Amino acid sequence: MSDIKTLGEFIVDKQHDFPHASGELSSLLGSIKLAAKIVNREINKAGLVDITGAIGSENVQGEQQQKLDVYANEKFKAALQARDQVCGVASEEEDEAVSFDSEHSRNAKYVVLMDPLDGSSNIDVNVSVGTIFSIYRRISPVGTLATEEDFLQPGHRQIAAGYIIYGSSTMLVYTTGNGVHGFTYDPSLGVFCLSHENMTIPDDGRIYSINEGNYIRFPNGVKRYIKYCQENVPEDNRPYTSRYIGSLVSDFHRNLLKGGIYLYPSTASHPKGKLRLLYECNPMAFLIEQAGGKASDGCQRILDIEPSELHQRVPFFVGSTSMVNKVEEFLETYPDND
Numbered sequence: 236m237s238d239i240k241t242l243g244e245f246i247v248d249k250q251h252d253f254p255h256a257s258g259e260l261s262s263l264l265g266s267i268k269l270a271a272k273i274v275n276r277e278i279n280k281a282g283l284v285d286i287t288g289a290i291g292s293e294n295v296q297g298e299q300q301q302k303l304d305v306y307a308n309e310k311f312k313a314a315l316q317a318r319d320q321v322c323g324v325a326s327e328e329e330d331e332a333v334s335f336d337s338e339h340s341r342n343a344k345y346v347v348l349m350d351p352l353d354g355s356s357n358i359d360v361n362v363s364v365g366t367i368f369s370i371y372r373r374i375s376p377v378g379t380l381a382t383e384e385d386f387l388q389p390g391h392r393q394i395a396a397g398y399i400i401y402g403s404s405t406m407l408v409y410t411t412g413n414g415v416h417g418f419t420y421d422p423s424l425g426v427f428c429l430s431h432e433n434m435t436i437p438d439d440g441r442i443y444s445i446n447e448g449n450y451i452r453f454p455n456g457v458k459r460y461i462k463y464c465q466e467n468v469p470e471d472n473r474p475y476t477s478r479y480i481g482s483l484v485s486d487f488h489r490n491l492l493k494g495g496i497y498l499y500p501s502t503a504s505h506p507k508g509k510l511r512l513l514y515e516c517n518p519m520a521f522l523i524e525q526a527g528g529k530a531s532d533g534c535q536r537i538l539d540i541e542p543s544e545l546h547q548r549v550p551f552f553v554g555s556t557s558m559v560n561k562v563e564e565f566l567e568t569y570p571d572n573d
């Protein structure tokens with residue numbers, strides 16, 4: 236029992252690692268932890284109560300909102316608003332960023348960007364989904380309402396990021412820039428327990444994750460890379476294994492543990508890629524770099540991209556460093572107009 240370390244204890248222990256050690260970030264992470272437990276409870280009984288399926292509305296990006304998307308969004312927003320550290324949130328499920336308007340919210344120092352339930356189309360078929368979050372220090376003066384510039388910061392300014400995976404077990408994985416740490420939820424105790432300290436991704440891997448149904452409209456370099464993955468070169472561990480769940484958090488988590496690459500390039504239906512820079516790609520990029528891997532849009536480091544809009548999309552290549560380097564090499568060698 237004495238060997239068990241809870242997320243709460245770990246955060247307090249590591250408080251000196253936080254760039255702005257004051258306990259505020261610990262408290263903020265505490266509210267994410269609480270919302271995660273509530274959402275986890277609901278997901279676990281998804282087949283039993285009337286919580287699966289579409290709600291009949293679309294988000295600003297024209298996607299069908301699922302009941303659980305909306306539920307998770309409300310729970311995370313409420314948990315973040317309830318404490319005094321967050322002045323505003325931006326979410327995949329909100330058209331605009333939300334500035335919290337109360338005296339203590341105006342005095343708060345942080346903004347949170349999140350995808351409250353990523354991969355939610357998988358809920359109805361009992362496949363793992365996740366929550367992704369990203370935390371920045373605000374730019375606007377304390378004492379005022381959060382403004383757009385607080386949310387449109389490049390990823391290298393993140394001070395914390397993480398995800399919760401609601402899988403065969405539920406895990407919370409986060410970084411504050413001092414390594415990546417994973418906690419498994421023990422439902423009997425109601426606590427997240429440290430299970431994966433200092434997670435690192437192998438420099439090379441043999442798993443590639445991509446929706447190959449879109450192959451015909453992929454950029455040339457990606458097509459060539461897929462063929463490269465499939466070639467029979469045993470001394471190079473090829474052919475690689477293809478694994479695609481269609482739930483970013485799950486695909487990312489597996490590749491982080493085993494080594495591999497996740498790719499979502501531009502496609503016919505998503506010419507700029509499908510995944511959102513601010514609350515999907517940036518937090519995953521921060522995590523992967525902290526774990527020793529790499530994240531790129533094909534030619535540029537994800538964390539260096541200057542965002543121009545809240546729901547901006549980018550092509551996304553993330554995982555083992557050698558594999559991401561290889562894709563970049565293919566994209567450069569085989570441009571689309573050759």
Ligand code: AHM
Pocket residue numbers: 298327350352353354355356446481482483484486509
């Ligand atoms: P969502 O935020 O609407 O759930 O979309 C993001 C999800 C990712 O989790 C997943 O990797 C990807 O979309 C799957 O897309 P596709 O079905 O086009 O392969």
Ligand code: MG
Pocket residue numbers: 327350352353354515
């Ligand atoms: Mg999403």
